[in-house]
Amino acid sequence: MAGDNRTSLDRRRFLTGAVTGMVATTVPTPAHGQDRDDDRYHQVVPSDPALRVKALESLLVEKGLVDRAALDALVDTYEHKVGPRNGARVVARAWVDPAYKVRLLDNGTAAIGELGYSGDQGADIRVVENTPTVHNIIVCTLCSCYPWPVLGLPPVWYKSAPYRSRAVIDPRGVLREFGTELAEDVEVRVWDSTAEERYLVLPERPAGTASLNEEALAAMVTRDSMIGVAKVAPPAGGGA
Numbered sequence: 001m002a003g004d005n006r007t008s009l010d011r012r013r014f015l016t017g018a019v020t021g022m023v024a025t026t027v028p029t030p031a032h033g034q035d036r037d038d039d040r041y042h043q044v045v046p047s048d049p050a051l052r053v054k055a056l057e058s059l060l061v062e063k064g065l066v067d068r069a070a071l072d073a074l075v076d077t078y079e080h081k082v083g084p085r086n087g088a089r090v091v092a093r094a095w096v097d098p099a100y101k102v103r104l105l106d107n108g109t110a111a112i113g114e115l116g117y118s119g120d121q122g123a124d125i126r127v128v129e130n131t132p133t134v135h136n137i138i139v140c141t142l143c144s145c146y147p148w149p150v151l152g153l154p155p156v157w158y159k160s161a162p163y164r165s166r167a168v169i170d171p172r173g174v175l176r177e178f179g180t181e182l183a184e185d186v187e188v189r190v191w192d193s194t195a196e197e198r199y200l201v202l203p204e205r206p207a208g209t210a211s212l213n214e215e216a217l218a219a220m221v222t223r224d225s226m227i228g229v230a231k232v233a234p235p236a237g238g239g240a
Contacts, residue, residue: 075153083152086117087200088221090150092214095205105129108200112150121148122198128191129202130228135182136189137175137228138199139167145193147200151223158227168192178229201226206234 060066090112094101104111108127112118125147128136140146144159157163167174171188175181182188191199203225209217212235224230 084150084221084223084226085218086115086152087147087150087223087226088218089214090115090117090200091202091221091226092218094202095209095217096214101202104202112200117149119149121146122150124197125150125200126191126197127200127202128189130204130231132204133185134187134189135175135228136191136199136201137167137171138191138193138201139164140193141165141168142194145195145198147193147198150200151226155223175229178224180230201228203228203232206232208234 057066057068057071061068090104093115094104100111100114103114104127108125109118109123111127112122112125130136140158141164144154146154146158148154163174168190171190172182175188193199203221205217206220209220212220220232220235222230222232225232
């Protein structure tokens, strides 16, 4: 829960900063002698980040730089049809099928393809496994390389300069900010995604899930756990 709240806060901060800057450049400057409190300039930049994003989108559409229908279709595909749900199904299958897990760790791209997930942003995916003694975290230090076919669109914080640098320099500190505390004897491995090879974390299966089927397990897996900044939380009530 702490990790989710922090992620939401970080996402809002990044959106606020990035979009405010871009939208602000489109606001006209009042002519000399014109009252800056004129209603036409009052609240030009909405206070809500979502409205700022919408304003930027409208501007790009108006200038013919973006087709609204194509943009909506792309966002819908990666938020609802692709998104991290594909990756969650991969993880759940590995948890319940030992043979599939072996194939997944041996050749991530091929094993993921068995479930029908592939694409240009997932031509070469390596899967790394979290264990009681090893915790993996994914980053792209150069830009924002990310396994779209299994995780959908990368979150804003993943693309930010602070995350890209600090995940390498101080991975434990970054994990703590996401609410993930690790014992000192747990080794932290940082994997740098590139255009040639992208990574997916296979998180540990939480205790108390022995009685859950594959579908129920998939519903527990989060995007952040497959990036490695969080763990999969055990079921409420402890399960069986």
